[in-house]
Amino acid sequence: xxxxxxxxxxxxxxxxxxxxxxxxxxxxxxxxxxxxxxxxxxxxxxxxxxxxxxxxxxxxxxxxxxxxxxxxxxxxxxxxxxxxxxxxxxxxxxxxxxxxxxxxxxxxxxxxxxxxxxxxxx
Amino acid sequence: xxxxxxxxxxxxxxxxxxxxxxxxxxxxxxxxxxxxxxxxxxxxxxxxxxxxxxxxxxxxxxxxxxxxxxxxxxxxxxxxxxxxxxxxxxxxxxxxxxxxxxxxxxxxxxxxxxxxxxxxxxxxxxxxxxxxxxxxxxxxxxxxxxxxxxxxxxxxxxxxxxxxxxxxxxxxxxxxxxxxxxxxxxxxxxxxxxxxxxxxxxxxxxxxxxxxxxxxxxxxxxxxxxxxxxxxxxxxxxxxxxxxxxxxxxxxxxxxxxxxxxxxxxxxxxxxxxxxxxxxxxxxxxxxxxxxxxxxxxxxxxxxxxxxxxxxxxxxxxxxxxxxxxxxxxxxxxxxxxxxxxxxxxxxxxxxxxxxxxxxxxxxxxxxxxxxxxxxxxxxxxxxxxxxxxxxxxxxxxxxxxxxxxxxxxxxxxxxx
Numbered sequence: 001x002x003x004x005x006x007x008x009x010x011x012x013x014x015x016x017x018x019x020x021x022x023x024x025x026x027x028x029x030x031x032x033x034x035x036x037x038x039x040x041x042x043x044x045x046x047x048x049x050x051x052x053x054x055x056x057x058x059x060x061x062x063x064x065x066x067x068x069x070x071x072x073x074x075x076x077x078x079x080x081x082x083x084x085x086x087x088x089x090x091x092x093x094x095x096x097x098x099x100x101x102x103x104x105x106x107x108x109x110x111x112x113x114x115x116x117x118x119x120x121x122x
Numbered sequence: 123x124x125x126x127x128x129x130x131x132x133x134x135x136x137x138x139x140x141x142x143x144x145x146x147x148x149x150x151x152x153x154x155x156x157x158x159x160x161x162x163x164x165x166x167x168x169x170x171x172x173x174x175x176x177x178x179x180x181x182x183x184x185x186x187x188x189x190x191x192x193x194x195x196x197x198x199x200x201x202x203x204x205x206x207x208x209x210x211x212x213x214x215x216x217x218x219x220x221x222x223x224x225x226x227x228x229x230x231x232x233x234x235x236x237x238x239x240x241x242x243x244x245x246x247x248x249x250x251x252x253x254x255x256x257x258x259x260x261x262x263x264x265x266x267x268x269x270x271x272x273x274x275x276x277x278x279x280x281x282x283x284x285x286x287x288x289x290x291x292x293x294x295x296x297x298x299x300x301x302x303x304x305x306x307x308x309x310x311x312x313x314x315x316x317x318x319x320x321x322x323x324x325x326x327x328x329x330x331x332x333x334x335x336x337x338x339x340x341x342x343x344x345x346x347x348x349x350x351x352x353x354x355x356x357x358x359x360x361x362x363x364x365x366x367x368x369x370x371x372x373x374x375x376x377x378x379x380x381x382x383x384x385x386x387x388x389x390x391x392x393x394x395x396x397x398x399x400x401x402x403x404x405x406x407x408x409x410x411x412x413x414x415x416x417x418x419x420x421x422x423x424x425x426x427x428x429x430x431x432x433x434x435x436x437x438x439x440x441x442x443x444x445x446x447x448x449x450x451x452x453x454x455x456x457x458x459x460x461x462x463x464x465x466x467x468x469x470x471x472x473x474x475x476x477x478x479x480x481x482x483x484x485x486x487x488x489x490x491x492x493x494x495x496x497x498x499x500x501x502x503x504x505x506x507x508x509x510x511x512x513x514x515x516x517x518x519x520x521x522x523x524x525x526x527x528x529x530x531x532x533x534x535x536x537x538x539x
Contacts, residue, residue, distance in 0.1 A: 067457060068319065068421070069326040069369050071428060072442075072464035073493040075376065076386040077500045 128176045135171055138184055143264060146188055148236035151243075152299055153189075153220060154196050155213075157261060157289050162199065167192035193217065237262075238301045238353050241346075245314040246297050253288040254317045260285055262349075263342045273324060273336045311354065315362050315418065318346045322366050340370050351405075357412040360405050361419030367402035368425035371395040387434040399429045420449040439468040456487040460494055467501060476501040492521040 126134075143164065150160035167188045181187040197217050204210035244257040256274075259265045265273075271281040291297070302310040325339030347363035375393035378384055406426055409419040424445045431437035446462035459482055467475025479498045488494035499514035 067323060067327070069323050069365070070421075070457065070461040071369065071386065071425065072461040073497055074327060075372070075383075076434075077464060077493075077497050078383055078385045 126176065126180065128172070131175045131180065132172060134180065134184075135168055135175075138188070139168060142185055142188075144240075144262060145237055146185065146192070147261065148240035149189055150192050150196075151261075152236050152239060153193055154217065155299070156293075159196050159199065160192075163192040163196035164188070166195040170195070193220075235301060237349065239299050241314055241350070241353075242302055242310055243292060243297060243299050245310075245317045246292070247309070247313045248295065248297065249288050249291060251316070251320065253284055253291075254313070255320055256281055256284050257288045258317050258346070259321065259342065263346065265342065273339050275336075311356065311359070314350065315358060318343050318350065318362060318366075319418070321346070322369075326369055337373075340366065340373070344370060357409045357415045358418050361409040361415055361422050364402045364405035364409060365418050365422035365425055367398045367405070368422055368429050371398035371402065371429060386428075391432065394429070399426075402426065402429065417449060417453045420445055420452075424449070437468070439465050443469060456482055456485070457491070457493075460488060460491075460497060464497055467504075472501040472504040476505070490521055492518040494518075495521065 147160055147164055150164055151157055154160045154163065170191050171184070171188060175181075197214055200210050200214045200217065204214055241258070241262055244261055245254045249257065252274075256270055259270045259273075260267065267282050267285065268278050271278040274281070321339050322343035325337050325341070325343065328336040328339070344363070344366050347359070347366055350359045351363050371394050372389060374395065375389035375391065376384055402422065403426055406419065406422045409415045409422070424442055427438050427441050427445070442465045443462060446458060446465060450458055450462065460479065463475050463478035463482065466478060476498065479494065479501060482488050483494055483498065495514045495518035499511045499518060502508070502511035502514060
C-alpha cells in the first residue's frame with residue numbers, strides 16, 4: 001500500500017452567487033454555470049490555509065500521496081485483482097488474441113476474476 | 123423494581139454495552155484521566171451490575187449507576203496501588219473529591235461532549251497517523267487489539283505497542299482531553315476525518331478473499347462517520363459519510379461468492395444497496411447546499427454519478443472527469459490525477475488515458491504506486507500493445523510484492539497455476 005500523508009487543501013475564495021441549488025442531476029448545471037462564468041472556486045474544505053501541506057517531492061524523488069477509495073483504479077480497472085489473479089503469460093496470451101476493445105475485453109476479464117473450474121478448490 | 127432473572131439482566135447489560143459503552147468509556151476517561159483505568163473500571167462496573175441487579179433490581183437510570191460504580195471501582199484500584207506507590211494518593215483524593223461533578227456529568231450534553239473529547243484526543247495531530255487509527259478503533263469503536271492487527275496486516279504485539287506508545291504520548295505531552303476551540307476546530311476536525319477516511323479505505327481496498335475483519339472496517343468507519351455527523355454536522359463531515367455510504371452500497375455486487383473481486387462493468391447493479399445510495403445522495407445534496415464543501419464531498423459526488431448510472435456504458439464519464447477537475451483544484455494529488463486519467467480514457471479512449479498516465483509516471487510521483495502501473499497496463503492492453511502491457515503488469519506485481527499483501531498474492535497465484 002502506498003504510504004499516507006496529508007494532501008493539502010488549497011483554499012479558494014468562494015462566490016456564493018455563482019452556485020445553484022445542487023442536486024445530483026444539477027451537478028451538471030453547477031459545472032456549466034461555473035465554466036460559463038469562468039470561475040471554479042470552492043470554499044476551503046476543512047483545513048485552513050496555514051495548515052495546508054502541498055505535495056512536495058521527498059528525498060529519493062518520492063512524493064507521498066494519500067491513497068483512497070478511488071473506484072476508477074480499484075474497481076473499474078481493478079489493479080490488485082488483476083495482479084492477484086494473473087498468470088501473466090496466460091492472461092496476456094488472451095489479451096493478444098482478443099485485444100480489440102469491446103471484443104476481447106470480456107474474455108480477458110473472465111480470466112482475471114474467475115479461475116478455470118479445474119483450479120477451483122471445494 | 124421488578125425482579126428479573128440473571129439471564130434477562132445479562133441481555134440488558136449486553137444491550138447497554140453495545141449501545142452505551144462508548145459514551146460511558148468516554149466519560150470515565152475524562153473523570154479518571156487514564157484510558158486503561160477507565161476501561162478496567164467500566165468492565166468492573168458491568169460485572170458488578172450483573173451480580174447486583176438480579177438481587178437489587180435494575181436502577182431507573184442504568185448509565186449513571188454504571189458510571190458512578192466504575193468511578194468507585196477505580197478509586198478502589200488506585201487505593202490498592204497507593205499502598206505500594208504513594209504518588210497515587212493524590213489521584214485518589216482528587217477522584218474522591220469529584221463526587222459532585224460526576225453527578226453533573228451524567229447529563230446528556232456532557233456525555234456527547236465526552237465522546238467528542240475522546241474522538242478528538244485519539245485523532246490528535248501529534249500522534250502518528252497509524253497510531254491515531256489504531257487508538258480510535260480501539261477506544262472509540264471498541265475493536266480488540268487482535269481485530270485491529272488482523273485488519274491492518276500487522277501483529278497484535280506490534281499493534282499493542284503502538285497503542286501503548288500513543289497512550290503514553292497522550293499522558294506525557296500531555297494531550298488534553300478536550301474538544302478543540304473554534305479556532306482549532308477546522309484543522310482538528312480534518313485530522314479526525316482523515317482517520318475515518320483511512321479506516322474506510324483499508325476496508326474498501328481489502329483484497330478479494332482477505333480476512334473478513336478487514337472488510338468490516340468499512341462498517342466501523344461508517345459508524346464513526348455517523349457519530350461525527352451527530353456531533354458536528356459540518357459539510358465535509360456529511361460529505362465523508364455520503365462518500366462512504368455510496369461506495370459501500372456496491373459491496374454485495376463487488377465480491378463473488380467465492381471471494382473474487384467483480385469489476386464494475388460486471389457487477390449486478392440490482393445488488394447495489396439502494397437505501398445506502400438514497401441516504402448517500404441525500405447527504406451529498408445537503409453538503410453541496412452548504413456552499414462550504416471540499417474534497418470529501420466532491421469524491422462523494424463522483425461516487426454518486428456512478429451510483430446513479432444504470433450501467434458502465436451509461437455512466438456519465440464526462441461528468442466524472444469534470445468533478446475530478448474540481449477536486450484537483452483543491453487537492454492536487456497524483457492519485458486523483460491517475461483516477462481522472464482512467465475516466466478520461468472512458469470518454470476519449472485508451473490513447474488519451476495513456477498519455478496522461480505516461481505523464482504522471484514520467485513525473486516520478488507514482489513510480490512506486492502499483493495502480494499506476496496496472497492502469498497503464500490496462501491502456502496498453504486495450505490498445506493491443508501486449509508486450510508493453512506485460513511489462514507494466516510485471517512492474518505493478520513487483521511493487522505489490524514488496525507489501526505485506528505479498529504472501530496473500532503469491533498464494534493466490536499459486537492456486538491459479
